[in-house]
Amino acid sequence: MQHKEQIITINSRFCGPPNSGNGGYVCGLLANALGMPCQVTLHAPPPLDTPLQLVVKADGAQLKLGEQLLASAKPYNLELKLPDAVSANTAKKAQQGFKGFEQHNLPCCFVCGTDREPLDGLRIFAGPTEQREEHVAALWTPDETLAAEDGVVASEYLWAALDCPGYFAVRDQAGTALLGRFAAHIDQPIRAGEQLVVSGWALSHDGRKHFAGTALYNQSGQAVAWAEATWISLAAAA
Template identity: 65%
Template structure:
């Protein structure tokens, strides 16, 4: 049986399509088990989409067009040491998007988004290392689910764009291709969190990244792995 899914304009990545991490998180919530999401085409905003069972996973479609698919999946991730609060605070002052941002309206990392609208996660290089980035993030009360905790799709979103900035020195402009996140512990709105991401491998147009969310004491609350695909330009 099909289920309708609609991505509000607030949750864009490129101007006319959903942020990849947020969309992946919506599919993961429906899967209700560890999964990996593949993004096949830009999901349009403010449009009724169809979420359909497919084998042991799900497909997100617009009519016959496949937009995204989810399948059961688990990953192991080798993580560098968590940045300290001071390192993350310093790193975000080096955010590359302050000088030039290809997607300034992005829900997660867009510099044109106001506090309380976008997540405004501005990751910069940690201690001069170009392959690891970090920032601070304090999720707002509007991101809470019915249990009063930050909804899982927003944690998936928060782990998304930092991975791009970790691979960007090699990838150039890129879009999310495949993505999987794991939430270890619930997060309360208003918590002070450290966001970290790092490059793992680069193979042609494909670039793998890891990312993680930590409490201020370095305790892991969520992590993700992602594959980014280099592109020439964003057209939608």
């Protein structure tokens, strides 16, 4: 692959924190540009509505603001053991207990923000299941604003959907945390209007690092996309 560079702008619709892009969405943009299975590392918050340089080479991709590195992607083989899907009824019940309804650090988040309206945010409210510890689930039906004319949901939105549920799976141990690394695999096309079950589960904890898996399942209980994430706890205020 030859060296390619393009200018991209992250629309404010796709924020995580109020002034920067949602981590999963940004990772999905780099993965699209690289065009191969990859792991993305977030180095600094990507600003919104700002021209950014997306540089693609044979060995990876970088998102930059001038000389500042915001995110980088490298080829990566994702191997993740997936739990069985929970039922739609279980997911519906779980989301009623979404911790973000009580206290949400980022109510504006494109993926899990409680202040976002339908057809604007994804509104994925993954709450704890009774099935096992550190496991969350929710229902999600991607809307038509996320799809091309053929009805297929763009992959960066699937990367986004796989992001926040992992945080809510590890939140009790992680506290306030930021997405550090993320790798996702889209196994088959997903269409707007298709109801999915979203799952997130803790994989392990290591000091300030918390590892989570997430997956999207179709109505037959088949996994159609999955991801692994590293969440990094912010140091407690002195």
